[in-house]
Amino acid sequence: MNLLEVRDLTLRFGGVRALDGVSFGVPEGSLVALVGPNGAGKSSVFNCVSGLYRPDGGVVEFGGENVLALPSHALASRGIGRTFQNLALFPRMTVLENVLVGGHTSYRSSVLSCAVRWPGERRREREARARALDLLDEHKLAHLADTPAGGLPFGTLKRVEIARAVMSGSRMLLLDEPAAGLTHGEVDELGGTIQALRDAHGLTVVLVEHHMGLVMSISDKVIVLNLGKVIAAGLPGEVSNDPAVVAAYLGAAA
Numbered sequence: 031m032n033l034l035e036v037r038d039l040t041l042r043f044g045g046v047r048a049l050d051g052v053s054f055g056v057p058e059g060s061l062v063a064l065v066g067p068n069g070a071g072k073s074s075v076f077n078c079v080s081g082l083y084r085p086d087g088g089v090v091e092f093g094g095e096n097v098l099a100l101p102s103h104a105l106a107s108r109g110i111g112r113t114f115q116n117l118a119l120f121p122r123m124t125v126l127e128n129v130l131v132g133g134h135t136s137y138r139s140s141v142l143s144c145a146v147r148w149p150g151e152r153r154r155e156r157e158a159r160a161r162a163l164d165l166l167d168e169h170k171l172a173h174l175a176d177t178p179a180g181g182l183p184f185g186t187l188k189r190v191e192i193a194r195a196v197m198s199g200s201r202m203l204l205l206d207e208p209a210a211g212l213t214h215g216e217v218d219e220l221g222g223t224i225q226a227l228r229d230a231h232g233l234t235v236v237l238v239e240h241h242m243g244l245v246m247s248i249s250d251k252v253i254v255l256n257l258g259k260v261i262a263a264g265l266p267g268e269v270s271n272d273p274a275v276v277a278a279y280l281g282a283a284a
């Protein structure tokens with residue numbers, strides 16, 4: 031069964047058709063990559079699914095619910111989490127605090143209960159902290175828990191961002207170019223981390239990625255976009271030999 035269903039998505043910027051009838055499904059528990067040459071429409075899909083852009087037409091269903099009308103914060107509480115290409119962390123906060131921020135979408139506290147710090151509130155804080163520390167451990171970040179995020183290496187910050195998205199209780203993670211800016215060794219490690227996330231937390235993962243080595247080695251399904259349309263979808267081996275895909279990439283390189 032598909033956790034995410036995108037049907038006939040269209041998005042225009044003036045005369046540019048960023049998305050021109052994009053449809054695809056993401057089965058629950060799968061790892062799906064969205065690829066394509068520059069300007070193909072990958073980020074536009076992510077921005078529509080995560081509520082940052084309002085498409086001109088089409089449907090986005092998550093867990094059977096049409097989520098297009100919901101604001102982004104409501105999408106987060108439904109279980110859609112994402113990371114950003116250029117990171118969206120708080121540099122002055124510690125690594126642990128950055129991950130704890132993710133937890134605030136999964137439970138609600140009233141201003142009064144926070145101010146008074148009732149026992150229930152203190153218990154929730156303790157539980158959130160314990161979970162955040164477990165996640166830091168899982169992502170080999172425990173030794174940095176009390177270090178401010180600002181100034182840490184880019185590859186480390188990417189892991190912090192992923193840990194924060196998991197902390198938010200997401201059922202589906204949208205990873206926007208997670209391999210960009212990483213060294214070879216870090217990309218290999220990232221592949222293992224993404225697969226482990228899916229296996230350990232039962233997450234569904236959708237990634238936009240230019241690093242084909244990573245895409246081909248970890249994806250269950252690859253969706254190829256070009257000029258706002260899906261031109262191929264299938265197993266990694268199938269799409270990489272598809273003549274339309276080869277032509278789109280050769281055209282982009284010309």
Ligand SMILES: Nc1ncnc2c1ncn2[C@@H]1O[C@H](COP(=O)(O)OP(=O)(O)OP(=O)(O)O)[C@@H](O)[C@H]1O
Pocket residue numbers: 043046047048066067068069070071072073074075
């Ligand atoms: N905010 C915007 N304003 C105007 N045009 C936009 C905007 N965002 C995207 N576009 C255009 O929409 C098209 C699709 O862009 P999009 O960023 O979704 O592609 P992409 O596949 O993510 O590209 P890249 O791999 O370079 O990040 C492009 O022609 C782009 O120039």
